[in-house]
Amino acid sequence: MERRQFLGAAALTAAGGALAAPAIAQDRTTWRMVTTWPKNFPGLGVGAQRLADRITTMSDGRLTIEVYSAGELVPPLGAFDAVIEGSAEMSHGAAYYWQNKSPATAYFTGVPYGMTSRELASWIRYMGGQELWDEVYDQFGVKGFINGDTGTQAGGWFRDELTGLSDLQGLKFRTPGLGGKVWEKMGATVVNMAGGEIFAALQSGALDAAEFVGPYNDLALGFYQIAKNYYLSSFTEPGLATELAVNKAKLAALPADLQMIIEIACQAEYDQIACDFYANDPRSLAVLVDEHGVKT
Template identity: 55%
Template sequence: MKRRDFLTGAAATGAVAAAATASSFPTPAIAQDVRELKMVTTWPKNFPGLGTSAERVAQRITKMTNGRLTVKVFAAGELVPAFEAFDAVSSGTAEMYHGAEYYWQGKSKAFNFFAAVPFGLTSTEMSAWIHHAGGQQLWDELSAGFKIKPFLVSNTGVQMGGWFNKEINSLEDYKGLKIRMPGLGGEVLRRMGAAAVSLPGGEIFPALQSGAIDATEWVGPWNDLAFGFYKVAKYYYYPGFHEPGTSLSCGVNMDLWNSLSDEDKAIVEAACTAENDYGLAEFNAHNGDALKTLIDDHGVQLRKFSNDIMAEIGKISGEVVREVGTENAATGKILENFIAFRDKAVGWGKIADQAYLNARTLPFKY
């Protein structure tokens, strides 16, 4: 055999052997540890502060795991409708969701406590309850029944009272009012005679424009300006009794969560915790400028609910929130823990944040 033929034959034999060896491993082998995860959201695509929060979490997880977990975000309606995000993650159709827990109250009314309840906790109080007063453990127990591991992932801060086509001067003005308000806040207004409905964000403007609803709450000036509510409603009310510090959440399919390494679990948790702080800061940074734009450039009329109205709403809110605890023993346990923490937070808040904020409004030069 000529040397050239031998080398050619040897090379061919080696290639066949290499191919055979390679075929005994998964293809491509380097991709064994790479997982592509779907995150479904309840928000319009890249919507300021809400949709963009989901994108940031996805990017953080992808970068921090060096691509081992590659998260792709699907806005409301792209993979599943907004209010089906929870079911998609519970069933494994998607691996993660980014949303607000009160959207799942059809599963259990207890989910409201982990987003917002009327006259409930502020953003900082919510984080304190979840991380240091038993809230996370209770949330884990509740969500585990649906094969989901939940995390705080952002907060809107105190929300506005909403957009109205007429002034709200008395409790009578709520009777027959068609208003978009989800969660337990909607139940409070129903007991006041309003017709409260829950709509995904993307459906609110056309409903208000067509007259299907007379009023709506959404989030706050920054988000409300983005949706253009000033084009179809005249009066902008505050404060938002229904959502005093609304937590957004990231839910992870439990099978996926249990399959992750301790390192990747820590990364997912860290990414959510970082966004919880960053998201709240973003809302607080933009709301003031957006409110000025609404008033100065678009002629929006800012109105404050009277103390009489707020006191009655507060009374009904307490009744509604406490009734949630009668749903079952598990919900009662969550309610008891929540109320106990709220009582302590209110007491401390009077001599801390509330006292300082009151003092800051005094007429002195600064």
């Protein structure tokens, strides 16, 4: 090749590379995930970060997820609103936290005397549950994905032993979802608040009793330091699923393969969270009883 031809070809190659670089950069997107869980919280907070990392890795960095734990970007129970408004692209929480927006949200987390976690996942994936979920969330411009299974919940922590329904009258009790409606019918005053706020509320007397998840998470939050009566298992939450809520417009703007990566990553995380809880709930319960004198 003559020197002039070589230099011309080299110049074209360099120009092509310069033009391609911005196009490659534009293909990389960063999203914000807000959560209802404390940072590095066992099971749920760790799972939210793991899901974000999984999506980032599976997409080879084309979709990078930055995680903001409860209160870092928005209040814990403001996570869903942040997704609706678009100030965050996705949230990690539980659908029944948004019951004030639609009572139907509880059915995608767990309801009193309802399905076990595995039955709930089967209903969502194979028996029309996802279609109903989509219908409920369409009004908010949000898409919900099941992404975790915490198993059967605990009934709650109480300072004093319950001897009858009279003990529930006016009792300030933290419990969300349709289960809260059942406790209200029995006389309790039901309060909904994020998990990371429960300990301080119990300590101050703003709450008399509380239900959150189960032994694994409850041990980490230290409820046993205030209340020693722990009732198992919950009739109001025989199975509980967590969710990833995604802004529909932002989701639709992604290439099809990135949309699929989000869905597949949620399925993988569902199994991992389930195994985490099923392994650590019994271990944590033993610690609560044997080392901290909790009565069940």
